[in-house]
């Protein structure tokens with residue numbers, strides 16, 4: 161069967177799924193286990209992939225891909241939705257070799273310096289392989305950037321990660337495929353361990369939660385999250401179905417617990433990782449006024465005259481308080497008395513983090529970027545000079 | 550320009566290798582800034598990427614169908630006007646007239662469709678942001694071809710040859726489609742054909758690449774007058790601010806001090822109306838006929854902002870092959886490149902809003918400088934393009 165034919169069939173399936181999905185407002189979900197690897201983006205272009213995630217009613221989707229390019233493409237399309245997680249794989253098939261490949265550590269370090277990620281993973285790591293230099297470096301890098309590790313591991317490897325860094329935050333992929341009692345033992349032992357339910361079905365059937373799992377959910381209402389695991393492109397067409405299935409069993413839990421597992425736990429972990437700490441407001445182009453600090457970064461890094469670009473913005477409020485306001489951005493050429501011909505849109509992507517789109521500088525020369533921080537007490541205006549070559 | 554001077558220019562362009570050294574040893578040298586500015590006008594041709602909003606972009610079947618449709622007068626309601634009636638290949642795909650004329654007289658000059666694929670916005674007012682949408686617009690325009698989607702679908706249904714070519718290009722029998730889908734397909738085939746119209750290398754490109762390579766012998770082949778004109782263009786003329794890059798346009802809209810009253814005494818609103826029409830257009834990059842509503846271009850164009858200065862602003866046209874597309878400006882009001890150079894040289898500041906952009910100002914060029922600027926514009930002419 162040719163690629164085009166498979167693709168045609170997939171499109172038909174997607175269309176059918178999208179057509180049957182309910183139109184009414186769905187309760188929000190977060191999916192902590194999405195992959196968008198090269199074979200997926202060949203079959204399902206970024207815009208269509210985002211459509212699927214939105215159709216599923218997702219508020220947040222943790223995406224990691226082999227290679228990372230897939231994650232970046234999705235993030236560029238929907239920065240409000242996609243929580244980028246850095247997969248240490250360049251392509252499928254590195255699951256069993258990466259931890260012995262020193263170049264993986266360099267690649268991860270380079271990408272962390274270049275882009276923003278909430279975590280490193282999902283990686284596959286078992287037993288004492290966790291002691292090898294490459295995984296050790298990954299654990300250190302996660303600590304350096306204040307982000308989590310998404311580990312597809314046995315309990316032994318998870319324990320070794322915490323032994324290396326007791327302050328590490330680990331999202332345990334597939335809850336280690338362990339039974340509920342064993343998961344509970346680990347959650348009790350490590351307060352910085354979260355557990356995703358990707359590719360697990362035992363915890364619910366026919367919209368009823370299994371009693372043993374219910375006990376663990378009730379004991380740890382802040383630690384579980386959902387996941388689809390789109391490990392092959394075909395599974396992208398299951399995201400909508402899986403969301404509907406999850407909504408049914410979540411409704412069988414006390415409302416608060418159900419909503420936590422549905423999206424709040426994932427959102428909290430993402431917010432913790434993507435928080436604007438001092439380092440976020442200090443990297444890239446930075447400026448400060450009235451105690452507010454702002455930094456921005458262009459996408460692509462070198463903007464070209466006449467070409468559209470986007471901007472990542474981080475804002476820190478005075479005294480390391482979280483910034484809860486809004487941000488506006490514009491640009492003007494003071495000497496020419498004109499601005500841009502486009503009105504950028506700014507979306508919040510996490511606490512104190514924003515993504516601006518729809519920017520374009522149509523002349524060379526001296527531009528000024530103008531930022532407005534809409535705070536509870538007024539507007540703080542910041543400006544930055546820019547020479548467009 | 551006297552006939553003698555004209556002849557000299559013709560000789561300069563036609564037989565550049567007979568010329569003595571121009572760039573080196575003539576007193577015309579470039580500062581680092583000027584050099585960077587000159588290099589920024591190339592390389593040519595730029596990278597050709599398929600148009601993601603048009604799924605048949607670059608496909609042979611669609612190109613063949615588009616070529617045929619471009620010359621097809623039956624696309625018009627009367628069966629008398631084809632795209633090629635106004636975009637005449639022997640006239641550099643323009644028509645040589647000040648104002649276009651279809652079923653009724655038009656109020657704007659017919660632009661060339663050479664290099665159309667590099668536009669962000671189409672038409673003098675940028676009422677469309679896709680090449681295929683810009684190819685549908687004239688079919689429906691009451692003054693141009695005055696047809697309807699039903700008329701076009703009827704033509705394809707009735708002509709087995711066209712229907713067969715459509716099916717080859719799109720993999721579907723046009724009779725199985727809604728009329729507006731057939732029309733969108735016709736626009737996309739016309740676009741696929743026009744995408745093949747990329748102008749060739751020019752004397753300027755030869756000079757620019759020689760400068761990049763520091764190839765003095767090759768640089769010396771560029772006519773001296775053009776070289777001096779180039780210096781004005783990137784220097785005190787400030788032309789490069791708007792006519793930038795390899796295409797000599799920033800793709801945006803501005804007021805170059807040209808009147809925008811139409812001959813009937815009405816006002817051509819230019820970009821102001823263009824944005825309004827764009828927002829209504831079903832043939833835009835984010836509209837339902839687009840094959841990639843979230844592409845980079847559609848993502849930018851949907852952010853477009855309507856401003857007071859859009860009233861009477863027109864697209865900054867590309868200057869490639871400009872010597873072949875007289876008369877000039879959105880209303881064809883300037884007959885020659887000399888007239889254009891004189892227009893900029895003595896631009897009427899009272900026409901430009903004082904609080905608006907302050908880029909253009911009278912240059913007060915000498916007659917020789919005007920000739921130089923024109924020689925430069927002529928050096929943007931490619932050999933192979935008709």
Ligand SMILES: [Zn+2]
Nearest residue numbers: 282312333389
């Ligand atoms: Zn997995």
